[in-house]
Amino acid sequence: MLNIQFNSLIKLRRLMPLPALILLVTLSLPSCSLKKLVLDKTADMLSGDMGTEVFSGDDDLELVGGALPFALKLYETILSQNPEHTGLLLTTGMGFISYANVFIQTPSFMLPDDRQEEREALNARAKSMYLRGRNYLLKALNVLHPGISDLIYAGRTEDALKDMRASDVPFLYWAGTGWFAAIGVNVMDINLTIEAKLALSLVEKAFELEPDFGDGLIHEFYINYYASVPPGMIEGSEEKALYHFSKSVELSAGLNPMPYVSLAGTMAVKNQDYRQFRDLLTKALSIDPESNPKNKLACTLAQRKAKWYLAHAEDFFIEVISEGEES
Structure with a gap:
């Protein structure tokens, strides 16, 4: 017999998430095999x-x-x-x-x-x-x-x-x-x-x-890895970063803003290419989080970082060019 009475269990259900309640009940089970089954x-x-x-x-x-x-x-x-x-x-x-x-x-x-x-x-x-x-x-x-x-x-x-x-x-x-x-x-x-x-x-x-795991997750890692290394440390590092950027965008059907943010925060900053930086982040912000419902959290985070980068561009670039100043 469970140590928790039924009426108490109903009250607990209103206060606890289901997994936590299951755990509480499980720990009071008398049978080891039954406990293991419920835990599994x-x-x-x-x-x-x-x-x-x-x-x-x-x-x-x-x-x-x-x-x-x-x-x-x-x-x-x-x-x-x-x-x-x-x-x-x-x-x-x-x-x-x-x-x-x-x-x-x-x-x-x-x-x-x-x-x-x-x-x-x-x-x-x-x-x-x-x-x-x-x-x-x-x-x-x-x-x-x-x-x-x-x-x-x-x-x-x-x-x-x-x-x-x-x-x-x-x-x-x-x-x-x-x-x-x-x-x-x-x-x-x-x-x-x-x-x-x-x-x-x-x-x-x-x-x-x-290589295509997680709709391009490993490619995302390699964007940051290759785009961050100092020039000459890894031969062809920028070309590799751009390849992985392209693959990540392709595999996510263009619905993931993180590849754009990653390339902006690494290669564009390293090369002091403000236009590329701005264009990549603008593209990231144009993606609708609702277009990829299962990954709205990652999309929201990436876009928050994109907004922060744009607002703090002067911390990363010697010269920040406004759109009106471009020839």
């Missing part, structure tokens, strides 16, 4: 498309930012009872990495220079969240391929990744990009920065197995 079903529900699209399909950044911490702690609570559920490990890892990027690192990037102490604190927290997400994803890969994380950390990435399949691509992509993002937050952390090749190997393997 709950984890399946949270890690399915419906669970993730609740967030990705919302265009209210503040609402999602307020809800995500509760969701992430809920995921961790369920994982404490069901630690090898690879679907929920993936969702949790993605969640921490996305939260770090959207709600910690991006606001940090937008802070004025006179708030450097606050920026450093936010960046430290973002790095921690990125690595927390990466760890969940490496754990998932370890469940799927026992011993793989030891091989990766030993630098034996070729041995570690030789048996990867297309079904492993989401784990590889998110683990690699989360790891790389943590490095990018503070490149002066030498112990972490020397792991960049390990992080990159995961993304490269994902690209080898499924």
Whole structure:
């Protein structure tokens, strides 16, 4: 018999989200097998498309930012009872990495220079969240391929990744990009920065197995990667960045503003090409978020960054040319 009476359960339902209520009930179940069944079903529900699209399909950044911490702690609570559920490990890892990027690192990037102490604190927290997400994803890969994380950390990435399949691509992509993002937050952390090749190997393997994954997500990563490197460091880096930009736009049917924002904030700034910068961001802002309902959150974020870049163009360019000044 459950410890929670029916009338109390009805009252709790009005106060709690369904997954949290399921968890509360589950923890009071007397049968281990029944508890595991319910935990499995709950984890399946949270890690399915419906669970993730609740967030990705919302265009209210503040609402999602307020809800995500509760969701992430809920995921961790369920994982404490069901630690090898690879679907929920993936969702949790993605969640921490996305939260770090959207709600910690991006606001940090937008802070004025006179708030450097606050920026450093936010960046430290973002790095921690990125690595927390990466760890969940490496754990998932370890469940799927026992011993793989030891091989990766030993630098034996070729041995570690030789048996990867297309079904492993989401784990590889998110683990690699989360790891790389943590490095990018503070490149002066030498112990972490020397792991960049390990992080990159995961993304490269994902690209080898499924280059068009996520309607161009890996291409988005490579836009930033190739467009950000100093001139001459990687031969043909600008051509590669433009290739990945083109592919990302093609795969998203032109409905994703992020490739435009990424190229503007990297290559256009590096080359001090204000016209390209302005044109790319204007294009990003012309995309209707409703045209891609499942990714309204990413679209809203990209367009917020585009507006911020345009409003702060003088921070990035020696000369800002208004449309009226063009010949």
